[in-house]
Amino acid sequence: MIRNFGFLLSLIVVACTAQEPHRATRDPAAVETQKSSLTIISWNMKHLGRANQNTEAAASLLSGGDLITLQEVNSTESGHTALMRLATQLRKVSPGERICVGLSEIPTEGKERYGYLWKDSRVSYVKANGEILDSCPSSAVTIRLGVKNADRIVREPAYGTFLARAVKKRFVLASVHLLPSGKKPQREVPPLFDTFKEVSEPVIVAGDYNLDSGHSAFDSARGLQFSAAFIGTKTSLKSKKRELSKPYDNFWFKNVNLKASRVINLYDALPKMAQKEIFNSLSDHCPIVGEFDFGAGVRSPSNN
Numbered sequence: 001m002i003r004n005f006g007f008l009l010s011l012i013v014v015a016c017t018a019q020e021p022h023r024a025t026r027d028p029a030a031v032e033t034q035k036s037s038l039t040i041i042s043w044n045m046k047h048l049g050r051a052n053q054n055t056e057a058a059a060s061l062l063s064g065g066d067l068i069t070l071q072e073v074n075s076t077e078s079g080h081t082a083l084m085r086l087a088t089q090l091r092k093v094s095p096g097e098r099i100c101v102g103l104s105e106i107p108t109e110g111k112e113r114y115g116y117l118w119k120d121s122r123v124s125y126v127k128a129n130g131e132i133l134d135s136c137p138s139s140a141v142t143i144r145l146g147v148k149n150a151d152r153i154v155r156e157p158a159y160g161t162f163l164a165r166a167v168k169k170r171f172v173l174a175s176v177h178l179l180p181s182g183k184k185p186q187r188e189v190p191p192l193f194d195t196f197k198e199v200s201e202p203v204i205v206a207g208d209y210n211l212d213s214g215h216s217a218f219d220s221a222r223g224l225q226f227s228a229a230f231i232g233t234k235t236s237l238k239s240k241k242r243e244l245s246k247p248y249d250n251f252w253f254k255n256v257n258l259k260a261s262r263v264i265n266l267y268d269a270l271p272k273m274a275q276k277e278i279f280n281s282l283s284d285h286c287p288i289v290g291e292f293d294f295g296a297g298v299r300s301p302s303n304n
Helices: 002-024 028-036 055-062 077-093 185-194 216-223 275-281
Strands: 037-048 067-074 099-104 112-119 123-125 141-143 158-164 169-177 203-208 249-254 257-263 288-293
Touching (some): 037 077, 037 169, 037 249, 067 158, 067 169, 067 203, 077 099, 099 123, 112 141, 141 158, 249 288
Parallel strands (some): 037 067, 169 203
Antiparallel strands (some): 099 112, 158 169, 257 288
């Protein structure tokens, strides 16, 4: 009996040992994709820097981003202060993470500029001379503007060049806020994408286009091999109903793979916050999220 019990026990041990490698195995390709991917968030913040802005709630919504770009940052000192305050809040919700801050030059219109926030462990900033910043400086980095075709774009796009640390790959994250829909933003689309025509590195042009990506004005972008993350997806808020309104915010990208994209519906994300409070203390637009893979070969997108 003892001999048989010992034999049976040995069989059980062998069986369990045989299963262990299966349980412990992880897909190497999935692990590499996770390392080479960055979560990028774009958000029109509705005049970041105004007195009643809820930066604490904003930080909770943005905490999943490795790299964030914001439109409608006030061009006055209040915009700078609010961006730094938002970075402080992000550090609180991401303990141990260094959050870097970038602030664009002021576009020709003069009323607003673009902001950037990024996790130092995931992203580095690349200066115009090619120098890579190894860590966050104590003050905000100045992000240059894309000056090509500036005479044809009222608010020139920010032109931020970054490095995906895990795969050591450079890319451009531009930020843009085109003219309001009533002022024919479609006229600014061709010169906007022509600004990045000669860039061989991955390019992502994020922001508020005040225009749906299905508009014929974007044929020029498609001709330059850019693709849209969203088609017909509503991203702005109605002020009098808990509903989304217009399909205005988007990522247009080339030479990089988009793994996933989504809209953070503010009304759904903040069910206990009154509709008017969301509209007034956060924004009239939703943040948009894109997960981009910088490590793999570029696949042909299917949404064009």
